[in-house]
Amino acid sequence: xxxxxxxxxxxxxxxxxxxxxxxxxxxxxxxxxxxxxxxxxxxxxxxxxxxxxxxxxxxxxxxxxxxxxxxxxxxxxxxxxxxxxxxxxxxxxxxxxxxxxxxxxxxxxxxxxxxxxxxxxxxxxxxxxxxxxxxxxxxxxxxxxxxxxxxxxxxxxxxxxxxxxxxxxxxxxxxxxxxxxxxxxxxxxxxxxxxxxxxxxxxxxxxxxxxxxxxxxxxxxxxxxxxxxxxxxxxxxxxxxxxxxxxxxxxxxxxxxxxxxxxxxxxxxxxxxxxxxxxxxxxxxxxxxxxxxxxxxxxxxxxxxxxxxxxxxxxxxxxxxxxxxxxxxxxxxxxxxxxxxxxxxxxxxxxxxxxxxx
Amino acid sequence: xxxxxxxxxxxxxxxxxxxxxxxxxxxxxxxxxxxxxxxxxxxxxxxxxxxxxxxxxxxxxxxxxxxxxxxxxxxxxxxxxxxxxxxxxxxxxxxxxxxxxxxxxxxxxxxxxxxxxxxxxxxxxxxxxxxxxxxxxxxxxxxxxxxxxxxxxxxxxxxxxxxxxxxxxxxxxxxxxxxxxxxxxxxxxxxxxxxxxxxxxxxxxxxxxxxxxxxxxxxxxxxxxxxxxxxxxxxxxxxxxxxxxxxxxxxxxxxxxxxx
Ligand SMILES: Nc1ncnc2c1ncn2[C@@H]1O[C@H](COP(=O)(O)OP(=O)(O)OP(=O)(O)O)[C@@H](O)[C@H]1O
Ligand SMILES: [Mg+2]
Numbered sequence: 001x002x003x004x005x006x007x008x009x010x011x012x013x014x015x016x017x018x019x020x021x022x023x024x025x026x027x028x029x030x031x032x033x034x035x036x037x038x039x040x041x042x043x044x045x046x047x048x049x050x051x052x053x054x055x056x057x058x059x060x061x062x063x064x065x066x067x068x069x070x071x072x073x074x075x076x077x078x079x080x081x082x083x084x085x086x087x088x089x090x091x092x093x094x095x096x097x098x099x100x101x102x103x104x105x106x107x108x109x110x111x112x113x114x115x116x117x118x119x120x121x122x123x124x125x126x127x128x129x130x131x132x133x134x135x136x137x138x139x140x141x142x143x144x145x146x147x148x149x150x151x152x153x154x155x156x157x158x159x160x161x162x163x164x165x166x167x168x169x170x171x172x173x174x175x176x177x178x179x180x181x182x183x184x185x186x187x188x189x190x191x192x193x194x195x196x197x198x199x200x201x202x203x204x205x206x207x208x209x210x211x212x213x214x215x216x217x218x219x220x221x222x223x224x225x226x227x228x229x230x231x232x233x234x235x236x237x238x239x240x241x242x243x244x245x246x247x248x249x250x251x252x253x254x255x256x257x258x259x260x261x262x263x264x265x266x267x268x269x270x271x272x273x274x275x276x277x278x279x280x281x282x283x284x285x286x287x288x289x290x291x292x293x294x295x296x297x298x299x300x301x302x303x304x305x306x307x308x309x310x311x312x313x314x315x316x317x318x319x320x321x322x323x324x325x326x327x328x329x330x331x332x333x334x335x336x337x338x339x340x341x342x343x344x345x346x347x348x349x350x351x352x353x354x355x356x357x358x
Numbered sequence: 359x360x361x362x363x364x365x366x367x368x369x370x371x372x373x374x375x376x377x378x379x380x381x382x383x384x385x386x387x388x389x390x391x392x393x394x395x396x397x398x399x400x401x402x403x404x405x406x407x408x409x410x411x412x413x414x415x416x417x418x419x420x421x422x423x424x425x426x427x428x429x430x431x432x433x434x435x436x437x438x439x440x441x442x443x444x445x446x447x448x449x450x451x452x453x454x455x456x457x458x459x460x461x462x463x464x465x466x467x468x469x470x471x472x473x474x475x476x477x478x479x480x481x482x483x484x485x486x487x488x489x490x491x492x493x494x495x496x497x498x499x500x501x502x503x504x505x506x507x508x509x510x511x512x513x514x515x516x517x518x519x520x521x522x523x524x525x526x527x528x529x530x531x532x533x534x535x536x537x538x539x540x541x542x543x544x545x546x547x548x549x550x551x552x553x554x555x556x557x558x559x560x561x562x563x564x565x566x567x568x569x570x571x572x573x574x575x576x577x578x579x580x581x582x583x584x585x586x587x588x589x590x591x592x593x594x595x596x597x598x599x600x601x602x603x604x605x606x607x608x609x610x611x612x613x614x615x616x617x618x
Contacts, residue, residue, distance in 0.1 A: 013493045014486075198481035202489060203473065206465045210454050217452035220414060221532060222440030222469040231475060278456060 019197050036186055041179045049178035056291045057185040058246045063271040063283040064196050065239025070269065071277035072200055073232035074212025075125050076133055079140035080240055080268040082121075085260035086144060087114040087241025088248035089154050092163050096156060103169050107245040114241020115234040122233030126226055141262050148257040164254030181250050188246070192239060197280055199235065208232050209278070270325060274332055276341025285340040294321050361563055363584060364392030368413070368536060368568075373422035375408055382408040383419065384592045390536070395562055395569045397583035397600075399576070401612060404589040406572045407449055410538045413570070414439040414446055440469060445534035447525040449541045449572070455514035459524050462513055463499055466531025467492045499527050503557060519550040526557065536568045537561065543575060551575065555582060580604065588612070 020026045044053065066080050091110030095101050124136035148154050155163050168175035168184075175184055199205050207228040210218035215225060248255045267290060275286020297317055305312035332339050368390040375383040383405045390396045398406045411417040413424065415434030424431045426442055445466075454462050471492060473485040500509055503523050508516060513524050522542060529537060542558065543551045559582060561567050573579050579586060580600045588596035588603055590612040596603045603609055 013490050013497070017486075017489065017493070195479045198479055198485070199475075202478045202481065202485055203468060203471045204475060204478050206457065206461055207468060209457050209461070210465050210468075213454035213456050214452045216416060216436075217448065217454070218465075219436035220416065220440060220446060220452075221466050221528065222437060223465070224437060235475075 017201070019194075019201070033190070037183070041182065044179075044182075046178050049182050052291060052295065053182055054178070054185055054251050056287055057182070057189050058243050058251055059268070059271065059291060060284050060287040061185075061189050061192055061246070062240055062243035062268055063275065063287045064193060064280065065236045065243060066268045067272045067275075067277065067279070067283045068196060068200070068208070068239065069232050069236035071272055071279065071282070072205060072212065073208035073229060073236075075122070075229060075232060076130065077137040077236075078134050078262070078265050078269065079121060079137035079144075081260040081262060081264035082141040082144040083114045083118055083237040083240035084244025084247060084264065085148055085257065086117045086237075087111055087244035088255065088260065089148055089163075090114065090241065091245035092165065092248065093154065093156070095165065102171055103165075103175075103249065104171070107242055107249065110245035111238040111242035114244065115238040118233040118237025118240075119230050122230050122237075125229045125233065138262075141265055145257055145261060148260075160256075162254055162256040163248075165249045168249060175250075185246060185250060188242070192242070193280060193284075196239075200280065204228075204231060212278075270329055272339075273337075274328055274339055276339030277337060279338065279341035281344070282339050282341030285344070289340065290325075293324070294318075297321055297324070361393045361566055363394045366390065367392040367427055368570075369425040370409075370413070371423050371425065373409070373412055373419045373424075375405075375412060375417055375419040381592050383412070383589075386422075386589070386592075386594050388587045388594065388597055390568060390570055391584075392568055393562070393566050394584040395558070395571060395582055397579045397586045398570065398572045398589060399574070399579055399586060399603075400589035403591075405592040406589055407540055408592075409589070410446060410540055410570065410572065413538060414444050440532065443532070443535035444538065445529035445532040445536070446538035447522070447529050447540060447542055449544065451518075451521050451525055453513045453521055453525055453528070456512060458510050458512055459505060459516070459527075460496065460500070460509045462524055463496045463527045463531045464492060466528040467496065469532065496531060499530050502530075502560075503527050504553075519546050522546065522550075522554070523557075526554075530561065533565075534567060536570065539569060539571045539573075541572050541574065543573060543578060551578065558582060 015021070018026075020029060040053070062080065062084060065083075066077065069075050069077055087107075087110035089110075090113035091106045094106040094109045095103065098106075121137065121140040125133050128136065149161065155161055168181075170184060173180075175181055200208075207218070207223050208231075210221070210223055211225055211228045218228070219225060244260060247259065252259060271286030271290050272283060273286070274289055275284065276282020294317075297320060298314075301317050301320055302312050336342055366389045370389065371387050373383055373386045374381070386405075386409065398409060400406055408417060412419050413434065415436045415438060418433040424434055426434075426444075431438075454465060457465070471488055473488050477483060478485045500506055503526065505520065505523055505527065508520060513521055516524065526539070526542065529539075539558070543554050546554065555578060558569060558571070562569050571579075571583060583600060585598060586596070586600055586603045587594060588606070588609050590608075595608040595612055596606040598606075
């Protein structure tokens with residue numbers, strides 16, 4: 001099939017405002033969703049689910065949240081991990097302290113609490129930007145790291161400091177197998193990605209981007225910076241909170257505050273930079289890249305070393321990982337700030353014109 | 359022309375503005391009548407842009423007051439000005455560079471859009487209806503400015519002349535009663551200037567929009583404006599019909615003094 005939009009004339013603005021205006025894209029996405037929902041569960045093994053697919057889905061959700069704030073609204077954050085932690089611990093407390101609290105509702109409430117906390121920690125963005133804002137969000141990270149370590153109520157006075165969720169109950173359906181966990185995360189991710197798309201293609205998305213691109217002009221056309229920025233913090237933190245709760249409940253099962261440390265915040269920021277700032281799809285690319293790269297390097301580098309007769313230790317592999325990330329971040333920041341998503345769309349553009357160069 | 363110049367809609371009284379030691383505006387007073395094209399001219403650094411920034415609340419004057427339709431303000435805020443129907447374009451383009459032409463102009467409809475965050479998240483229903491209604495309105499502006507072919511292009515990639523048009527489009531999307539234009543033709547070639555002149559006259563004529571225009575091209579100013587204010591070093595040195603202003607010795611001196 002040739003990738004073309006020729007002949008697909010749009011007869012209404014409604015048709016033009018669809019998420020995927022080109023028919024081939026709609027077919028491809030549908031096929032991908034069917035594959036993800038039906039095909040993958042048929043062949044994937046437990047390792048694939050646990051080590052790759054579930055982390056990928058949850059981190060994609062978190063990356064979406066970061067991208068809404070950083071990529072769309074232009075407000076830098078180094079506290080993404082903290083908002084995941086707030087979501088996870090809030091959900092945990094709802095689950096254990098409220099009788100008969102359904103798991104999914106606890107997860108969503110975790111997101112709501114994270115959103116409220118996000119609004120509070122977003123207040124500095126009304127006065128400062130750039131580096132100063134980064135430092136302010138870093139303070140959020142340190143504060144919550146400290147709070148979950150030291151304030152014992154949050155961890156229900158567990159002696160080890162770690163908390164766990166014994167069983168996952170989805171409105172009467174016990175979620176136990178990796179496939180079930182995968183499907184739960186997949187369903188939520190699709191839903192949230194759709195919401196993110198709706199927000200970014202509508203009025204609030206334009207407000208966020210306007211603030212990002214030229215805040216004085218935004219004010220002059222009547223955009224309220226406070227509403228735009230704080231709503232971005234709220235929505236972003238909501239996504240992060242839900243992702244954090246899923247990370248704790250579904251992926252880890254039991255966790256300590258270190259699960260949501262500053263490393264996680266940086267990792268999420270790297271994801272959206274590599275994947276593509278201001279792109280929904282970029283969030284998925286970034287998450288996939290960061291989940292898969294270490295696994296790939298773990299296999300590939302020792303093999304490569306074997307070829308030339310050098311043994312490469314695990315430590316060396318993880319050093320290589322850092323160096324490659326660092327190099328890539330610099331590459332994308334300088335050469336292609338729109339990340340993998342832009343490379344992808346450039347490729348598609350070429351395909352659309354192929355085989356004619358112009 | 360079918361328009362009829364009305365009462366004073368905007369009255370600026372004794373406005374003074376300084377930045378540290380620099381006096382950008384000293385004791386400036388002038389008024390703007392409904393439906394007229396009011397030009398502000400003057401040499402570089404005279405305080406013209408500062409004047410527009412005072413009118414729509416980007417700068418706060420230290421002294422003076424702004425009377426808008428009989429309401430007195432010690433200073434404006436951008437939000438209040440926007441709600442009162444004042445729109446503007448910028449001397450040094452202030453477009454949303456990462457957004458498409460369509461989105462830039464749609465952003466200008468922001469104040470008229472009502473759907474809340476949850477309705478927008480769901481999209482189907484009120485948010486979509488509203489989006490489509492405003493899209494139709496924005497398409498009218500796109501047709502008017504003859505920029506149909508670039509509606510999906512990110513504005514950062516457009517040549518300067520087209521960006522100026524998009525800037526105007528975004529301001530028009532607010533359906534303003536008063537439109538402030540800061541050098542809309544600067545850096546344009548003759549043909550682009552003619553187009554821009556035509557747009558300005560059409561806006562004024564068709565929608566009755568009151569226009570405050572800063573422009574360096576004297577030919578243009580003399581042709582299209584009803585009344586002209588002349589500033590020099592933050593002071594007002596002339597005010598009146600184009601012919602009067604042109605004959606004013608202070609104005610001639612100010613212009614000869616700087617251009618030679
Ligand atoms: N934000 C600001 N901070 C400090 N000084 C400013 C600021 N804005 C304007 N000025 C000063 O105020 C004076 C008037 O500037 P303004 O931009 O209003 O002039 P202008 O008449 O628009 O000139 P031009 O024709 O070059 O656009 C200048 O001396 C300028 O340096
Ligand atoms: Mg100026």
